Structures are given as structure tokens and as C-alpha cells.
Amino acid sequence: MRGRLILIEGLDRSGKSTQAEILANRLNGQLFKFPDRSTPIGEIINKFLTDPTFELSDESVHLLFSANRWEKAAQLNKLLSEGTHVIMDRYVYSGIAYSLAKDKSRDVEWLYGPDVGLPKPDLTFFLTVSMEELGTRKGWGEERxxxxxxxxxxKECFLKVLRVDTDPTIEIVDVNGLSIDETTLKLWSIIEARGLEG
Ligand code: T5A
Ligand code: NA
Structure with missing residues (x-):
């Protein structure tokens, strides 16, 4: 059987990495985080995110984030085809939402283009947390x-891009005020309800 691909999306510091790690352990699966800053393209992305004097055009940034996913695509496909579950921390939807947020007149088809052909998640969580709570999170404000x-x-762009009304693989989950354990419980109950835990 093909492995399940479960994605966690959300705003910066919303608790994605924390939950992705917990779920990967529970599902005995592999964790993929994007951007993957350890690859050649990931190193450029990291410089862009952490060095405010390092300028790149919006288009270049968009294509680099997509290329970073393609750097890992063969490995991802291999794991899934071997039956390994994969939990992903950000992916295509982040790519589109952040680029669209910079320029709302941007052609959405163009934004989707470079990611066409990447494996599609079986389930995508979008974690929502209030701005007040995000502002209290460790490290907030350090990156671009x-x-x-x-x-x-x-957030507005995510909600536009995640077509929750027509795409049954999308779950928008309000985790505001929930502890790490309470958040896991909520996500796990959705995974179980969809029969994706096995
Ligand atoms: N980006 C990314 C694009 O523009 N295009 C793309 O295609 C992609 C893939 C970096 C930036 O790149 C952009 C989006 C980002 O701006 P990133 O490295 O994923 O992407 O950056 P962050 O989202 O900021 O990643 P973080 O690891 O900082 O945030 P997480 O993963 O959401 O949060 P996490 O789990 O690390 O938790 C943050 C803090 O909160 C605490 C944790 O202990 C930690 O200190 N915390 C909680 N505190 C209270 N209650 C809870 N329930 C908590 N859960 C976690
Ligand atoms: Na960040």
C-alpha cells in the first residue's frame, strides 16, 4: 500500500513543526520540512529569509521555493511508493499563499505552474492561531x-488558495489557545476519523 502524505500548513510560528514531529513519530513516518534549508537551493532561501539586505525578485523567490520542493520530490515519491507515511511541514500552498500576499494581482496560474506534478497530500491541515498568540511565540519577528x-x-491568501468548499482533503483547524497536547489530540482525531492512522 502507498504511504499517506499528510501536510501541515499555517502562519509563521503557528506550531507546525512541533505537530509535524509528533505526528511523524505517532505514524512511524518520515518528516519533510519546507523550506529544506540544508540543500543548495535551501541555503539561498535561508539567506533570503534571515538577511534583510539580501534582495531577490519576487519571481525568483517563488521559483526557488518550488525548486526546493523538487529537490526532494524523488526521495518523497520513493518513500510513499514503499509504503512509508510522510508528514510534511509546509508545501505548495505556502508557496502560493506567500507569493500572492506580496502581490495580489499576480496570475494564480503562474504561481501554481512550477509545482505541477509534485505528489499531492491525502490530507492538509491549516492551523489557525490569533495574531496576538503568534506574537508571543519564541523567535517571532526574527525572519523576513x-x-x-x-x-x-x-492568512487571507491561504484561505483563498485552500479551496476548502470543494477540496475534501483540506481541514482548517482552529488551535488558538490550545496546548501542544490538546492540538495533537485535535489533529489525531481528524486523522482517525478519516481512517488515515493505519
Ligand atoms: N515560505 C515557505 C514561502 O514563502 N514559500 C514557501 O514555499 C515555503 C515552503 C520560513 C518562511 O518561508 C515562507 C514561510 C515562512 O515565512 P518556515 O521555516 O516553515 O518557513 O518558518 P516558520 O513557519 O516560522 O517555522 P517555525 O518552525 O518557526 O514555526 P512553526 O513550525 O509553525 O512553529 P513551531 O512548532 O516551531 O513553534 C513555534 C514556537 O511556538 C511554540 C514552540 O515550542 C516554539 O517555541 N509552540 C507553542 N506554544 C504554545 N502553545 C502551543 N500549542 C504551541 N505549539 C508550539
Ligand atoms: Na518563520
């Missing part, structure tokens, strides 16, 4: 996109 006004735009 961690500004309240921009994150509000990103």
Missing part, C-alpha cells in the same frame, strides 16, 4: 515575513 500586517494578508 514575520510582521503582523503581512501575516494577515498571508
Amino acid at each position: 515575513y514575520e510582521k503582523e500586517q503581512f501575516q494577515l494578508k498571508v
